[in-house]
Amino acid sequence: MRLSQMLFVTLREDPAEAEIPSHKLLLRAGYIRRIGSGIYAYLPLMWRVLQKVSQIVREEMNATGAQECLLPQLQPAELWQESGRWDTYTKAEGIMFSLVDRQEREMGLGPTHEEVITTVAREMIRSYRQLPTHLYQIQTKFRDEIRPRFGLMRGREFIMKDGYSFHATEDSLKETYQAMHQAYSNMFRRCGLAFRSVEADSGAIGGSGSNEFMILAEAGEDEVLYTEDGKYAANVEKAVSLPADAEPSAFTTYEKRETPGTDTIDKLCQFLKCSPTQIVKNVLYQAVYDNGTTVLVLINIRGDQEVNEVKLQNELVRQAGQFGAKTVIALTVPDATAQAKWATQALPLGYIAPDIADTYIHSEKNLAPKFLRLVDPTVAELKNFVTGANESGYHVVGANWGDQFQLPKLVVDLRKAKLGDRAVHDPSQTLQSARGIEAGHIFQLGTKYSKAMGATYTNEQGEEAPLIMGCYGVGVSRVAQAAVEQSYDKDGIIWPVAIAPYQAIVVIPNVNDAEQVKAAETLYSELNQAGIDTLLDDRNERAGVKFKDADLIGIPYRIVTGKSIKDGKVEVVQRSTKTVQELPLTEVVSTIQQWVNAACS
Amino acid sequence: MRLSQMLFVTLREDPAEAEIPSHKLLLRAGYIRRIGSGIYAYLPLMWRVLQKVSQIVREEMNATGAQECLLPQLQPAELWQESGRWDTYTKAEGIMFSLVDRQEREMGLGPTHEEVITTVAREMIRSYRQLPTHLYQIQTKFRDEIRPRFGLMRGREFIMKDGYSFHATEDSLKETYQAMHQAYSNMFRRCGLAFRSVEADSGAIGGSGSNEFMILAEAGEDEVLYTEDGKYAANVEKAVSLPADAEPSAFTTYEKRETPGTDTIDKLCQFLKCSPTQIVKNVLYQAVYDNGTTVLVLINIRGDQEVNEVKLQNELVRQAGQFGAKTVIALTVPDATAQAKWATQALPLGYIAPDIADTYIHSEKNLAPKFLRLVDPTVAELKNFVTGANESGYHVVGANWGDQFQLPKLVVDLRKAKLGDRAVHDPSQTLQSARGIEAGHIFQLGTKYSKAMGATYTNEQGEEAPLIMGCYGVGVSRVAQAAVEQSYDKDGIIWPVAIAPYQAIVVIPNVNDAEQVKAAETLYSELNQAGIDTLLDDRNERAGVKFKDADLIGIPYRIVTGKSIKDGKVEVVQRSTKTVQELPLTEVVSTIQQWVNAACS
Structure with missing residues (x-):
């Protein structure tokens, strides 16, 4: 191509709309143009990069025997109602654009294709002899992001490869999952990118296990924790670790102490001259379930630790049944009004006790009508600990489970693993931290969609069984920008040779x-x-x-x-x-x- | 690929949903699956065909120097409001799917991309030195069709190549238009298809000239008229011709005759023993303009001729200004209620006179408040003609313009050309008819969009001038199905080698x-x-x-x-x-x- 014949326009100044280097460079160098919030035109240079990334993805997918197809972007609401995701995706989270056609039928714009592919599979797959099989597509997807930003990194219209595999057995799923892990590693390597495969949370897609492929870059929205021995890497959302040991408590006798102005862990430690590892911290959240029920959630966690809200969200979804609900649509710290009210009344924030009972909460008419207490393992073994006295300006010291406070059966990991924690697989390894851009995600879905939508096949024994599924995504347009985020200098972009336009x-x-x-x-x-x-x-x-x-x-x-x-x-x-x-x-x-x-x- | 490893399912029976052979065959042979009304999954075999068609299209486009890009499918309403098409596309015709995002901003799902590309051009093109330039994309498009049918032929989600060229001069536009005509001919030839390039109506896209590429097939929705000498071919919507000569009238004296039960041309000819070519037929339509104004339209046309509603629609849009409107949103024959009313009152259907005046119409309070009379050239030269007496059961014979009836200045071609008419370029040639599937359409747009959206450049004289545009579309998924419609037998599909999966x-x-x-x-x-x-x-x-x-x-x-x-x-x-x-x-x-x-x- 001759530049004289190309629509080639570069900008000398950084565009005001761009926040991170790759976004600025792609705009300045004439690769993309903004058409609307989170919506971009891919100009000819960008299109060539996207084609090169797509071709590498395609070659690696085809090499595994997966077959390319193209599924519709307009998806009838009925399919999402069958899987139970319509309300969550269009209303609660509102991540799916929806519309009504001229016949007043509701439809969504595909952010993902589990429902459509499961419909196709339920019509076409009859027998175990047709399994395993794997279909994929490279396609524009849509998400009505709350905060579209960083150009193609978090756009509302973006290009993805998504693939869906169907299996008769869990072993067959695992085999394909491993093949995908290899294919994805090949793709990112061939694209010339520094990346890391990490354990990941499965989120709204569901399923039993998943891995993310993170392209390493300072501007990455995700934090990755890993060990130097290469044996452990996880998204911080999912990561587990061994926390530092708790220091032995100096408080051997239980007593209530006046601790004025100690409504944070730091202030309390200073006042009592104790370690945060000796404190049972009691954190409040407010969860709203999909049936409208608001639940007040109290978490007991060690004073030096933080709550991992993704783990908390997952646990709250698991507990949805007891509130007659299916999923959580909002999780927040209680709002200012509630906090102000509680601080002067029943729930003295900063001084709450670990076991404020359901009945106690309910005695206050204006408080949340439902209550859930969750205990993190970090506090279960503590002895002679410090915690709130449930009275403003007072804590207790030298407390013990079974004596002053009861420990419920539900002890679940809600803790945020962090840089410097010891690794579970080998406590001599400490967790390192890196920033990453999620560019691929592979899931073992299991039977979540096939059961909900009645996609069954006849197994070798002649019985009907739900199809076992996996799904595998790559953010093609995100990979393209991530490559720039990983590789540029003061003069501009430095494309990896394999995906340069x-x-x-x-x-x-x-x-x-x-x-x-x-x-x-x-x-x-x-x-x-x-x-x-x-x-x-x-x-x-x-x-x-x-x-x-x-x-x-x-x-x-x-x-x-x-x-x-x-x-x-x-x-x-x-x-x-x-x-x-x-x-x-x-x-x-x-x-x-x-x-x-x-x-x- | 091994069939044993492919998701390969064929059906022995014709699916009930399919109406035409190609649709049946693509379903039976496992190329496509219906996901919703006018919405299909392209399975792996189909995807390969689509890729092969796309590749031929891409090669021919690249050979002309056009550059591939990808524009967003989600299009902000503001862009369509700038061009003036938002209301027409989302409301009046309702052909564009629209939605509101979580910020309550309106957006449309692209059926075409003039607005988006004009936005890109207005930001990037500054000087005549950047011209001409031509961008194209191959992309899924959306249309909320009133009656989706025939599988991929008239779907609501389909794949198109659309390209847009920008020019400093009309000559440059014409040069690219010719190059596109050649590129399109190459594409269809290389796909192994029998096709015909025909003059076409420009419709809602606008502009001064356009050609369609018709793939010839019995099931085609379009009729093509052409001459054997290869010098003329047009969509019947656009076609012109010389009508048969009128027979001399036997009625040399003007008189009013009682003609009971002659409310059709056939009955009248039988009753009066005259030729339909001696009759001035007076046809009523009802047009609703975008500002809500309803206009009653009376057309005078020769008794043996029919009104071409596309030509009528175009003329009504040209007349929109006099009614304070911009476009026509509905064109119908008057509904049954109106007809019944008129038949007994002011407008005796079947006996209407050619010049019922505005004042006459207005005298009846319940009739349409606005009136427009249009005269087709076929009646302008008639002498001693037969026409309605404007009294139920009566006609007049031996009438003449200037004597009994006035001929207005507005004489416009509204006639449907038909099989057997003589050709305008050579009256010795008669028009032949064929059915076709519109698979490509190229337009000389001119400055319609650039003027509306302020897309200008600096010309050689240093003056700001609106960009001159062309646009060029190919229905990639439609081409794929049309190939089947053109080539099958009782046993199945017969793919042209170049696009076989x-x-x-x-x-x-x-x-x-x-x-x-x-x-x-x-x-x-x-x-x-x-x-x-x-x-x-x-x-x-x-x-x-x-x-x-x-x-x-x-x-x-x-x-x-x-x-x-x-x-x-x-x-x-x-x-x-x-x-x-x-x-x-x-x-x-x-x-x-x-x-x-x-x-x-």
Whole structure:
């Protein structure tokens, strides 16, 4: 492609709308244009990157025997009602765009395709002899994000590969899951990205086990905890660890103490001169279930630890049955009004006791009508601990379970693992932390959707059984931007060779110099013939502008037909290292060819 | 691909939902599944066909210098309000799905992308030096069709290539338009389709000139009129012709005649023993404009001719200004209530006179408040004609313009051209008729969108001028189904080689015969290595079932490793002709290769 014939516009200034480097660079370099909140036009350079990422994804998927298809983006509400997700997705979380057609029928715009594929499978799969089978698609998806941001990172319209596998046995699912783990690792490696596979929370998709593939970058929205031995890595949402040991308590006798102005753990530690590991901290949340029930949740957790809200949300969903509900639609710390009220009345915030009973809560008419207490394992073994006295300005010290407070049966891990914690698999390893961009997520779904939607097959014994499912997603457009977030410098983007829109650019410093033009045209044509995607900067611009643009758009290899052309040589610059070398005209194609092959192997 | 590992399900019976052969066959052969009204899943075989069509489209577009991009499907309402199409598309015609996001902002789901591309162009194009430029995309589009039908032919979610070019001059637009005409002809030819380029109505897209590309097939929704000399072809919506000459009138004296029971042209001709070419027929329509104004439209047209409602609609839009409106949102024959009322009162249907005046209409309070009379050229030259007396049961004969009736200035072509009419370019040619499926449409848009949306550039004289635009669409999914509609037999689909999902299928009649299996595996592998997309039917099924399935899914070349394998030979069957021949194993790959090359050249 000749730049003179391309709609090629770069910006010298950072666009105001962009917050992170990759977003700024993609806008400045003319890869994308914003059309609406979280909605972008992919211009020709970007489209080429997306095609290259897609092709790598496609090749790795096909190699596993998965078959490409394309499912509709418009999805009838009935399918989502069958799976039980319509209300959650369109109302409670509101993540799915929905509309009514001219017949007043409700439809959603697909953020994911479990319902559609399960419908297809239930019609087509009859027998175990058709299993396993795996269909995937590369498609634009939609999510009505609360806060669209960072360009393609969290857009409302984005490109994904999503695949769905069907199995007769759990072993078969695990086999495909492992094959997908390998295929995903291959994809990200081939895209030239530094990434990490981590254990992940399965969230609203459901299922029994899942892994995320994180592209490592400072601007990543996710925190990853991992050990140096390579044996453990997890999203902080999911991570487990061994907390530091609690220090022995100095309070051997139970007593109530006046502790004025100690409504935080820090203040309390200072006042009592104790360690936070000796404190049972009592944290309040307010959960709203899908049937409208509001539940006040009290969590007992060690003073030095924080609540992991994803783990809490999952536990609250597991407890939904006792409140006649199916899922949680909102989880918040109690609002200011409630806090102000409680601080002066029944629930003295900062001084709450671990076992405020259901009846106690209910004695106050205006408080939440339902109550749930959850205990984190970190407090179960504490002896002679410090905790609230349930009276403003007072704590108790030297308390013990079974004596002053009861320990309920429900002890569940609600703790946020953190940097420096010891690893569960090997306490000699401590958790390290990194930021990552979630670019892939693979799930063992099990029978969640097939049971809900009646997708069964006849097994070898002639019985009807629900299909066992897996699902596997890659954020294609997110991968493209994440590559930039991982690889840029002050001058612009540094594309990995495998997914660069063009691998080489031939720059003519002076288009009025016939010798330069002739050499450039020859190289341009030879490089493309050799299968190297090459741009020709034949614009009537100053050489400096051209070099700046080539750096900004991040083409891996720049060939300049400058003054040394008289000696039959050109300057070749590698974008990533800025290494400059002179090469004889005759060696340019073979050299670039070697570099490309080495980079894409 | 091995059929044993593919989600491959064919149906023996025609699905009840399908009306036309191609729709039935695509469902039966497992290419598509219905997910909702006008919404289909493209299964792996179909996806391969769509990819092959897309690739041909892409190659032809790239060859013209157009650049591929991808624009958003979610389109902010503001853009469509700027162009003035939001109300028409979402309300009046309701063809665009619309929704509100969680911020209550309105958005549409793109049926077309003039607004989005014009927004991109207005931000990026500053100077004539950036022109011409042409961006295209291959993408899923949405239309909330009143009556989705015929599978992919008229779906609510479908795949299109749409391209938009920008120019500094009309000449430059015409040059690209011609290049597109050639590229489109190449595409359809390369897809192996019989097609015809025809003059077309520009409809709601607007602009000054357009051509449609019709894939010829009996089930086509469109009628095409053309001449044998190849010099004229048009969609019947747009077609012009010379009508048959009117017969001289026998009525030389004007008089009013009692003509009981002659409320149709046929009855009147019989009663008066005259030719319909001597009659001025007066046809009533009711038009509703976008500002709510209802207009009663009276058309004078020759008795043997019919009104072309597309031409009428276009004329009514041109007249919108006089009613303070912009466009027509409904055009109907007056409803039964109005007809019944008029028949007994002011407008005696079947006996209406050509010049019922505005004042006359207005004298009846309950009639339409606005009135428009349009005269077709076929009646302007009539002498001594027959027409209604505006009194039930009475006509007049021997009437003349200027004597009994006035001829207004507005004489416009509203006539439907038809089979057998004489051609305008050469009256010795008569119009022929064919059915077609509209698969491509190219438009010279002009400045309709750039003016409305303020997309200007600086021309060579340093002045701001609106960009001149063209737009060009291909229905990729429609092309795929149209190919089937054009090419099938009683046994199934007969794919053109260039867009067949697989070009060859190797069938093992008996998978328990080791020799058959070995030969088949070798051929399967050799064919794929030679670049021929090949299926292997290695299922444990009867040979008859396999042959039926191969015919049904329409793979061009079937290779059967049957009994003659003992003599080193296999049977090769060409799907289109059912020609069977025995070939030595060693010649199979080269022979198929030759056939494929010949078919795709």
